[in-house]
Amino acid sequence: MSVSNAMSSDWLDWRRLLGFERRRSHQHGHWWNDSRRRLLPTYANDAIESAIPAKEVSKVALRLHHLIEACVPCEMEESQVTKAHSRVITKKVIQAAKEAGGSEYQACVRWFKHQAIEELWDAELHQVRGTACEVIAKGIIENEEDTAYLMHQVLLKRYSIVIDNEETPPVNVIEMAVDLHALRVIGSSGYQKCITYLWKGWLVQDENDPSNFVDYKDRDNTSFIAHLDPDRMRAPMYQNAAQMLISLIYLALFTGAINTINRDGDLDFVEGLLYAFTFGFLFDEFAKVWKAGYHILGFWNAFNGVLYSLLMVSLAMRFVAFSKPKSPEGDRGSREMFNELSYSFLACTAPLFWTRLLLYLDSFRFFGAMLVVLKVMMKESVIFFALLLVVCIGFLQSFIGLDYAKDFVLGDFTFILQSMANALMQSPDFSGFENFGPPFGIILYYIFTFIVMVILLNILIALYNSSYEDIYGNADDEYLALFSQKTMQFVRAPDENVFIPPFNLIEVFFLALPLEWWMNKKLYERINDVVMAIIYSPLLLVAAYFEKRTAIEIRGNRSRGEDDDDTIEEWEQMRDEVDFEGEGWDKKVESAKSNVEEEPAVLEVRKLRAEMEELKRMIADLAKAVGGGGAGDGKEKGEGSQDLLK
Incomplete structure (x- = not known):
């Protein structure tokens, strides 16, 4: 069982909770390691409590655990559990799970996954049981017709369980499914509807209770002014759009800076903005690590760290150039050298700037699926680089030993590293090793080249190919999982005031430090709203325009009795003009369609059984007719009828 990682909006309480988690990790090492993989921020506020008592949730989880063990008693093919009309996870099983407490089903998923790690001899059985949990969860979500109840009570309510007589931090189904990467649950229609509502800002967190989600009250308001609210920037859709726009501006500033080189070393306005943006992004990265700890670090944090480090080195070289005096006309002194070095960094x-755009384009399906593939490939390549590191160290020590046996020369060490790197890049140079400790040098280099180029690189290609097939074989659900994760990153631990970098510098140095510590809270919040309204005014105007149009569509949907996000497709536009029942088309369709819910053999047996019942009825009627022919010999005829029935 895993508890939620303590990456919270209440950053002051976060470290205290992390210390609590570490104390527990001595007793539950495996689930703590699982929890460390959960890099999404969550809450650690003591005020947030489970929707129902944690002991009751634990009892529900135990009932579901027992139900799954009974339904999946032995190892079986996963397809028997996941297929459309499974005989293992039937409608009765899903109904039983509902009666046990359907909204808390996710608690037992991690038990089976953890049990598969602990009991390797039954790993396949526990993995199938974990899959069965996801199938049941998906069935519960998709069979719920009350959308409001599904989103507010089932998916977004937070629940805790009891571990070692202590309650775990409460989490909801939306968060747990993302953390566990439960693709079947994430891909369900009800789950995605809830994610869509969160993405659009139609479901927002209560200002007084961030654990509670409420409907956006002006969703159907057709007034343009009503939607000009700075708080609408909390919606993930608008935050993502703002981040993408700022990223494009950041790229434009870099393009302008690199294409307008100042030979005299002066810092112009474009470069000043570029480095100001960089300071804002750096401050945001440091704030994340300081507030959430190193567990939040991931691939994109490392990627951005390299980019910002190079930019800071470039700025440092520019400052060094400032400190040097200008050289006479036509001479190249220290100022020009450091200025040139700054522009070189x-x-x-440039490649990092353009690749960074992918971080904000993952909300589009094409880029999202591609990023999932790259992410999995990077994880798989760890095996390759671990093997490569061991092999390279071993052969490097051999080559250095041969060089020491002859006469160690620093140039030979450089030659060895370059030759090994060339072999890794599939461009080996054997000529240099002919006189390198003959015959051992050339033999070792042949062996090293064979191991690296034939064995290790083919292992890497096989790993990449396997990752590509696994992801693109399930590309839709993987994209939905990535989109859900992105949405939860905005929703799970929102800032009270949304200042996207580099505007966070305005919040820190012009609002928080000089005003927050002494100003009245309401007045301070009012000032923040005014500043956000000014900063985001272009985006808020565009958002208000589209929200007004959306409000008109919502009112139209409600007038027809449809959901707020319903869209009229082209095949629905003339549906009212066709009377299928009156034309007799319904009867024809019923007679033509096949029964896909039952096996053909089962249908034939049922048909044969019905015919046997009909035959028995006919024989019974015949016996009655024969028995009623005469009253005097009724006893004998009755006995004959019984013999006939036998």
Whole structure:
């Protein structure tokens, strides 16, 4: 069982909770390691409590655990559990799970996954049981017709369980499914409807209770002014749009800076904005690590760290150039050298700047699926680089030993490293090793080249191919999982005031430090709203325009009795003009369609059984007719009828 990682909006309480988690990790090492993988922020506020008592939730989880063990008593093919009309997870099983307490089903998923790690001899059985939990969860979500109840009570209510007589931090189904990467649950229609509502800002967190989600009250308000609210920037959709726009501006500033080189070393306005943006992004990265700890670090944090480090080195070289005096006309002194070095570092960041755009384009399906593939490939390549590191160290020590046996020369060490790197890049150079400790040098280099180029690189290709097939074989659900994770990153631990970098510098140095510590809270919040309204005014105007149009569509849907996000498709536009029942088309369709819920053999047996019942009825009627022919010999005829029935 895993408890939620303590990456919270209440950053002051976060470290205290992390210390609590570490104390527990001595007794439950495996589930703590699982929990560390959960890099999404969550809450650690003591005020947030489970919707129902944690002991009751634990009892529900135990009932579901027992139900799954009974339904999946032995190892079986996963397809028997996941197929459309499974005989293992039937409608009765899903109904039983509902009666046990359907909204808390996710608690037992991690038990089976953890049990599969602990009991390797039954790992396949526990994995199938974990899959069965996801199938049941998906069935519960998709069979719930009350959308409001599904989103507010089932998916967004937070629940805790009891571990070692202590309650775990409460989490909801939306968060747990993302943390566990439960693709079947994430891919269900009800789950995605809830994610869509969160993404659009139609479901927002209560200002007084961040654990509670409420409907956006002006969703159907057709007034343009009503939607000009700075708080609408809390919606993930608008935050993502703002981040993408700022990223494009950041790229434009870099393009302008690299294409307008100042030979005299002066810092112009474009470069000043570029480094100001960089300071804002750096401050945001440091704030995340300081508030949430190193567990929040991931691939994109490391990627951005390299980019910002190169930019800071470029700025440092520029400052060094400032400190040097200008050289006479036509001479190249220290100022020009450091200025050129600064632009060299700046130019090296160009690939990183363009690749960084992918971080904000993952909300589009094409880029999202591609990023999932790259992420999995990077994880799989760890095996390759671990093997490569061991092999390279071993052969490097051999080559250095041969060089020491002859006469160690520093140039030979450089030659060894370059030759090994060339072999890794599939461009080996054997000529240099002919006189390198003959015959051992050339033999070792052949062996090293064979191991690296034939064995290790083919292992890497096989790993990449396997990752590509696994992801693209399930690309839709993987994209939905990535989109859900992105949505939860905005929703799970929102800022009270949304200042996206580099605007966070305005919040810190012009609002928080000079005003927050002494100003009245309401007045301070009012000032923040005014500043956000000014900063985001172009985006708020566009958002208000589209929200007004959306409000008109919502009112139209409600007038027809449809959901707020319903859209009229082209095949629905003339549906009212066709009377299928009156034309007799319904009867024809019923007679033509096949029964896909039952096996053909089962249908034939049922048909044969019905015919046997009909035959028995006919024989019974015949016996009655024969028995009623005469009253005098009724006893004998009755006995004959019984013999006939036998």
